[in-house]
């Protein structure tokens with residue numbers, strides 16, 4: 001894999017900072033612990049002026065080369081990619097396909113060949129074409145939605161090979177994520193968007209927040225990494241590590257602080 005150099009510039013564990021990370025060290029930094037516990041990591045890229053949308057309204061407009069690599073690494077390390085329906089619709093999400101280096105990495109870590117794509121939706125207004133990857137082989141696609149939908153609404157998704165789970169009158173995100181973990185997918189990666197991110201944060205379900213700062217300013221009315229009503233109070237996080245990409249991108253990784261829990265080493 002070729003990528004811009006990435007340098008560790010902050011690390012709470014005291015490992016040497018200021019050195020270029022080789023591929024193995026980068027994997028070690030982002031790898032989920034192997035304890036089988038459900039972990040939800042969210043990953044966003046933002047412009048310097050706080051927008052998660054480029055001037056075209058999509059996130060690709062602010063993505064840098066090093067972000068594309070780290071984005072792909074996140075996917076390579078996850079059991080399931082969880083995404084809100086609006087992002088799935090606007091970004092044209094499909095079953096997750098992978099490059100050879102991602103597949104080799106997954107094989108070396110004993111992970112399934114591909115992560116699943118899990119789309120969260122109340123409307124179930126989704127394109128059945130998302131069942132197939134853009135290229136080659138891909139992972140399964142699962143839709144989590146609310147109950148009471150007509151067969152005519154869900155039939156086309158199911159016919160395309162998508163597993164549709166009607167989770168109840170309201171979607172209990174915690175219970176849904178527990179079921180994913182219980183079925184062998186504890187390493188969960190949420191790629192947004194802001195509406196789903198807020199719901200997950202409000203429910204106390206986010207363990208790690210990866211926020212990338214792209215060295216661009218876009219102006220406009222772009223969304224932040226959360227949208228919707230304010231939370232009941234500010235949620236505390238602490239910085240686990242930060243990386244500097246040779247293309248000027250800043251990568252941060254934060255861990256949720258739960259009341260009474262010890263801080264990071």
Ligand SMILES: NC(=O)c1ccc[n+]([C@@H]2O[C@H](COP(=O)([O-])OP(=O)(O)OC[C@H]3O[C@@H](n4cnc5c(N)ncnc54)[C@H](OP(=O)(O)O)[C@@H]3O)[C@@H](O)[C@H]2O)c1
Nearest residue numbers: 044045052059084085086087121122123192193194195196
């Ligand atoms: N820069 C980045 O890193 C990044 C990452 C992701 C997205 N984005 C951008 O963010 C924008 C989309 O933002 P968004 O906030 O509209 O999208 P979103 O969070 O992806 O989608 C919101 C939708 O997800 C479903 N949903 C969310 N929480 C739910 C819950 N608790 N129960 C049931 N359904 C739930 C609903 O789908 P239904 O409408 O189908 O009911 C809701 O309308 C796009 O422009 C995208 O490009 C940027």
